[in-house]
Amino acid sequence: MTKQAFVALATCFNEDETINYEATRAQVRRQVAAGNNIMCAGTNGDFTALTHEEKIRLTEAVVDEVAGRAKVIVNAGMPATFETLQLAKAFDRIGVDGIAVITPFFIACTQDGLIRHFSTIADAVQTPLYLYDIPARTQNHIEPETARTLARHGNIAGIKDSGGALETLEAYLQVGREVPDFQVYSGPDHLVLWAMQNGAAGCISGLGNAMPDVLAAIVAAFNRGDETRAEQQQALFTAFRTELYALGYAPAMVKRALYLQDASVGASRQPALLPDDAQDAEILTLLKKFGLA
Template sequence: MTQPDFSQRLHGIIPPVVTPLKPDFTVDESALRRVIRHLLDSGVHGLFLLGSTSEVVFMDAPARREVLRIAVDEVAGRVPLLAGVIDPTTDRVIAHARDALAAGVDGLVVTAPFYTRTSQAEIAEHFRAIRVAVDLPIMAYDIPVCVNVKLERSTLKQLRREGLIEGLKDSSGDDTNFRLLARECAEDPDFRLFTGSELMVDTAFLVGAHGCVPGLGNVDPAAYVALYDAAMREDWTEARRLQERLIRVFNIVFQGTPRTSAGASGVGGFKTALKLLGIIEHHHMHRPNLPLNDEETVRVAEILRAEGLLPAQERKLVPGV
C-alpha cells in the first residue's frame, strides 16, 4: 500500500484489538480469530494490533509475531492493519518494525521512547531512524500516561513536514491540544487525526478527527461504527445519543478497581465482557495483572445487560473465571 493510499484508507473506527490468552498465558489463536471476526462483522474500518489494549509491553517478540501472523491471515486485506512497535529504545522498535513489515501489515504505530527520559529533539530522531530503517507508514501515538513524555504539537508538525508520520493517535486526554492540532493541520487533510478516547468521540469528530481507536470498541464495535456514520452525515444529535450510551457501557472498565490497577481493570473489563458475550473462552491477563473475579464479573454483566448487550435473562456465570 502506498502512503497516499494508506492515508485515504485510514479513517473511521479502528479498535485496538485485545489479545486473548490461554491459561498458560500464550496467545489463544482461535479466540483471537473470533475477536477479529466480531470486529470485522460489525463494520470497523481497520484494526490496531499490539497496542496498550493488546497488552503489548508484556509480550516478547515471538508472541508479537504470532499475533501479527494470525491477524494478517484472518483479515486477508479487508481493512488496513496497524501494528504497534512499542518498546523503550529505538533499536528494539526497529526490530519489531521489521517483524511487522515481514508479517504484511499496512502501517506502524510508534510512541516516544520511554523509561529513559528523552527530549523532543531525541524523540524526533527516534522517528527518523525508524522511518529510514523500515519502509512502512507511521502513525505517531501520544500516550504520556504510559511513556511519561508528551509529543508536542511542534514536534508532530516537524515530523509531518519531514514526511515521517502520516497521522496521530491521541491518547493524551488533552482535548484542548487535540483541537488546536486539528485546527493547525486543517490544510493538510491527508494528516490523519485519531482520538484514543472512548468518551469524547462525538466531540473529536466535530472538531476534525478522522477516526477513533476505542478500546471499548472490542465490546461494542457496532455502536462506534454507528456513531462515526452519524458524525459523517452531521447528525450530531444521534452521535451524542450513541456517545452517551457508550459512556454508560464504559463503566465496565472500573469494576476491577481498587483490587487491580486502573489499566488492568480497563483491559480486564473488555476481556470479561468478551467472555460474557461468548467471543473468548478465558479472560486471563498478562502477569502480574489480575483478571476480574466473580463478583466483578457479575457487575460487568449487569452493565452489559442494562445496555442491551446481554439478554435480559441472566446468563449463568462460571465460578472461578
C-alpha cells in the same frame, strides 16, 4: 474525508497464558463484521506482556484473518529505538496498513530524542508511521510542536492521541489542518464524535472490544451526515464507558467485559489484575443493562 474506526484489539490467552490465536482471530472477525478496522498489539492488546516473536506472529495472524476486508495498524513501540526498529521492519514485511509507535516508556526522552526516535523508524520502513501518545502510561509526551515537526516527515502519516487532554487534542488537530495528509486519531472513547466533528480522521478505541456495533454506528452515522443518530450512539458509548471504568483500571475492565461476553478471550498475563468474582458480577450486571449479555 470518510472517517474510520479502529479497535485496539484484545489479545486472547489460554489458561496457561499462551496466546490463543484462534480466539483472537474470532475477535478479528467480530470487529470486521461490525465495520471496524483493527489495531493489534496496542495497550488493550497487552503489548507489554508479549514477546518480540509473539508480536510478529500475532500480526501475521491478524493480517491473514482480515484478508483485505479492513485496515490493520500494529504497534511497534518499545523503550529503545533499536528493538522498535526491528519490530517495525518485521511488520513492514508482513504488509500492514500502518505502523504505530508508542512513545518510549521507562526511558525519559527529550523532545529532540523523540524526533530522532520516530524519524529513525519512519526512515527505515515503507509502511506509513503513526505517532502514539499516551503520557499517563509512558511518562513521555509528544508536544504539539514536536508533532508539527514530525508531521513534515514524508512517511509519518498521523498520530493517535490517548492523552485525554482536550487542549492537546485540539493542538494536534491544528497540526492536521496545517500539514496536508497528517491524520489525527482520537483515543479517548468519550471524544469519538467530538474529535471527528473537529477534523479527526477517526478513532482508535479500546472500548470497541466490548461494544463494536455502537462504535461502528457512531462513525457510520457521522459519515452519512446523521448527526442525531451519531450523538445518540456516542451518548450510549460514553455512558457505558463511564460506568465500566468506575469499576477499575480501564484496559482490565474492557478485557473482563469482553471475557464475560466470550470466555475464549481468557484473562491477561500476570501481573495483571486477577479475575474478581464480585467485580465480574458488577460488570455482568452492566453488560445486561446495556444489552450486551
